[in-house]
Amino acid sequence: xxxxxxxxxxxxxxxxxxxxxxxxxxxxxxxxxxxxxxxxxxxxxxxxxxxxxxxxxxxxxxxxxxxxxxxxxxxxxxxxxxxxxxxxxxxxxxxxxxxxxxxxxxxxxxxxxxxxxxxxxxxxxxxxxxxxxxxxxxxxxxxxxxxxxxxxxxxxxxxxxxxxxxxxxxxxxxxxxxxxxxxxxxxxxxxxxxxxxxxxxxxx
Numbered sequence: 749x750x751x752x753x754x755x756x757x758x759x760x761x762x763x764x765x766x767x768x769x770x771x772x773x774x775x776x777x778x779x780x781x782x783x784x785x786x787x788x789x790x791x792x793x794x795x796x797x798x799x800x801x802x803x804x805x806x807x808x809x810x811x812x813x814x815x816x817x818x819x820x821x822x823x824x825x826x827x828x829x830x831x832x833x834x835x836x837x838x839x840x841x842x843x844x845x846x847x848x849x850x851x852x853x854x855x856x857x858x859x860x861x862x863x864x865x866x867x868x869x870x871x872x873x874x875x876x877x878x879x880x881x882x883x884x885x886x887x888x889x890x891x892x893x894x895x896x897x898x899x900x901x902x903x904x905x906x907x908x909x910x911x912x913x914x915x916x917x918x919x920x921x922x923x924x925x926x927x928x929x930x931x932x933x934x935x936x937x938x939x940x941x942x943x944x945x946x947x948x949x950x951x952x
Contacts, residue, residue: 749925752914754780757925758932765938776932781909783931787924788829788906796833802919803839803904804912812889812897820889820897827911828882836882840904848875849896856881862890 749757755776762771791798804826812820828837834853843849854862859881879890889897912918920928 749918749920750914751777751909751912751916751918754918754925754928755914758929761929761933762936762938765933771936777910779932779935780928782935783928784909784918784920785829786931787921787928788831791921792831792833799831799839799906800904802906802921804907804916804919806903806905807900808903809900812892815888818891818893820892822887822889824882824885824887824905826905827885827908829906829908831906834882837906837908838880838882838887838903839906840902841880842902843896844900844902845896849878849901850875851878851880854879854881854890856883859888859890 755773758776758780759771759773762776788799788802791802806825808822812822815821824838831837834855838853841851843851859879862879876891876893876896878892878896881888881890909918
């Protein structure tokens with residue numbers, strides 16, 4: 749389903765509960781994003797590789813900026829889901845040069861340590877190994893060459909709901925649509941959350 753359709757479904761449920769129509773689309777988008785992110789986090793906890801079915805593919809060509817010797821930066825074209833691993837919302841990077849280039853995710857701290865060490869002089873591996881650190885809106889590349897930077901490459905991004913266009917398909921786990929809408933209603937306070945109280949806990 750599209751972003752617009754999912755928002756419309758939530759608005760329709762709200763209208764049947766509250767006739768005032770006070771719910772602004774931007775508020776609904778942020779509530780849906782919070783709920784959908786929590787679903788992605790659950791998928792990530794069970795199997796990070798399974799997130800590949802929820803990504804949006806981008807191609808990049810000649811968009812990298814030189815930031816230092818062997819260093820390039822790329823502005824991320826969308827707001828990403830902030831997943832708790834080195835890849836973050838950048839789930840995959842591939843060069844059009846094929847298997848001759850291999851991208852390895854690292855943390856910001858590891859990138860800083862590489863800058864202060866002699867690691868550049870020790871790296872002689874083949875294929876070319878390019879390290880990248882994902883920031884909020886920029887990807888930093890280390891050991892990137894001008895030749896590799898000039899060749900197109902491809903990103904698989906897990907894009908936040910608010911960064912999608914209304915006509916974009918929202919990739920959701922199968923059968924989670926109604927659960928996501930119910931969770932959104934709970935956040936908005938129009939539906940009480942599931943009663944988790946164990947009423948039998950005091951029974952002797």
